[in-house]
Amino acid sequence: MxxxxxxxxxxxxxxxxxxxxxxxxxxxxxxxxxxxxxxxxxxxxxxxxxxxxxxxxxxxxxxxxxxxxxxxxxxxxxxxxxxxxxxxxxxxxxxxxxxxxxxxxxxxxxxxxxxxxxxxxxxxxxxxxxxxxxxxxxxxxxxxxxxxxxxxxxxxxxxxxxxxxxxxxxxxxxxxxxxxxxxxxxxxxxxxxxxxxxxxxxxxxxxxxxxxxxxxxxxxxxxxxxxxxxxxxxxxxxxxxxxxxxxxDEAQQIGPNFCRRCGYCMPCAAEIDIPQMFIFHLQYAFYGLKEAIPKRYAAMKAKASACIDCGVCETRCPYDLPIRDRLKQVAQDLG
Ligand code: SF4
Ligand code: SF4
Structure with a gap:
């Protein structure tokens, strides 16, 4: 190489x-x-x-x-x-x-x-x-x-x-x-x-x-x-x-403010796997995996809807992502 x-x-x-x-x-x-x-x-x-x-x-x-x-x-x-x-x-x-x-x-x-x-x-x-x-x-x-x-x-x-x-x-x-x-x-x-x-x-x-x-x-x-x-x-x-x-085209689909899965926002007080929530949502909403993802999401112990809005994760995210708002979107689409 x-x-x-x-x-x-x-x-x-x-x-x-x-x-x-x-x-x-x-x-x-x-x-x-x-x-x-x-x-x-x-x-x-x-x-x-x-x-x-x-x-x-x-x-x-x-x-x-x-x-x-x-x-x-x-x-x-x-x-x-x-x-x-x-x-x-x-x-x-x-x-x-x-x-x-x-x-x-x-x-x-x-x-x-x-x-x-x-x-x-x-x-x-x-x-x-x-x-x-x-x-x-x-x-x-x-x-x-x-x-x-x-x-x-x-x-x-x-x-x-x-x-x-x-x-x-x-x-x-x-x-x-x-x-x-x-x-x-x-x-x-x-x-x-x-x-x-x-x-x-x-x-x-x-x-x-x-x-x-x-x-x-x-x-x-x-x-x-x-x-x-x-x-x-x-x-x-x-x-x-x-x-x-x-x-x-792919850059436009993903947009500039995407989760990089660095995990710095973790741990979450409600035990939500935050980056995994965003991966699921990307695969569901943009990559069209409409059957496989809801099943995998359903198996998660803590879902996006478990967020208690403490906001700690957002203070840790190096990209200043609006994690709570994004999780609300995940909860709306995936439950
Ligand atoms: S705001 Fe929600 S997602 Fe972020 S740490 Fe608190 S409970 Fe977890
Ligand atoms: S800190 Fe931000 S970019 Fe990193 S995994 Fe968490 S939400 Fe994604």
Missing amino acids: EKRRLGRTGLDVTVISFGALPIQRHTMEDAGPVLNAALDAGINFIDTARAYSDSEEKIGQHISSRRSEYYLATKSMSRDKSSMAKDIETSLTNMRTDYIDIYQIHNIKERKDFEAVMAPGGALEALKEAQAAGKIGHIGVTGHSLPLLIEAVKTNEFSTVQVPFNFIETGALDELFPLAESLDVGRIVMKPLGGGQVRSIDLALRFLLEHNITVAIPGMDKVEHIAQNIAPAKKFHPLTIEEKNILK
Whole structure:
């Protein structure tokens, strides 16, 4: 598979790599075949996070014995120095390694996050100390707010920037990616398949490969996803006009404010699986699965109608989605 240089880190990473968020949905045992299959397929970059429940532990359990075969990135939501220092140690322990290639500030969402990280006693100091001690190689930043990421990249403190980019959300092309490229900052693409919403996987990934990204990290939780996701990078050919039109139609159907299945809104006080509700609704209302989805929805323990309107989920959603209103729509259509 094609490899691209990840900016000033100098790491040559496979252009389609492994997003390790979805393996948190597996049991410890079931995550092993997926992680090993990714390495067997030649993927050499794995991105996880402290926030992805036991994803780091699964990496440690199943592929730490193959540590020389992959570059490893993780991230932490810590904003102050002492909690970031603790998180770095936890990540090293969890992943059974003495070196993490890239440690990222996770989800700079608001200005106060950014200011806290950069301030004296902020998380950046812990990352720099860990780098000087040889525990981590490079420091990166992730988020969904383009203005804040642009500001972060301009500080020149970060070697990588991770942002959502796909054929539906292309805002990073305007300023962030050109700026990052000019400063030799690696561009890591999260949500390349819209968090699982996208149907035209081959086209969506070829769209990314046509642009000046460094690496895309689709989340993979099934062995069969791996071959499917890396196929466009093994035998790339540009999108035709007809294929571009297919993506345009699909982007219009999904719209810009869709749930990316990141799960940050969870847990829900009423035990609703919020992202799953939205997936069901998309499949029912837009993809026309009018028989299969009501049956699957009926089997859910907590349905959309169980929402008690506490609003906590909306404070956690990085996309500021009106979750409660959307759930009302789900309840209206599916019960
Ligand atoms: S507002 Fe509804 S969906 Fe959101 S956390 Fe509260 S109960 Fe759950
Ligand atoms: S509702 Fe928001 S926080 Fe929850 S999974 Fe979807 S995008 Fe993520």
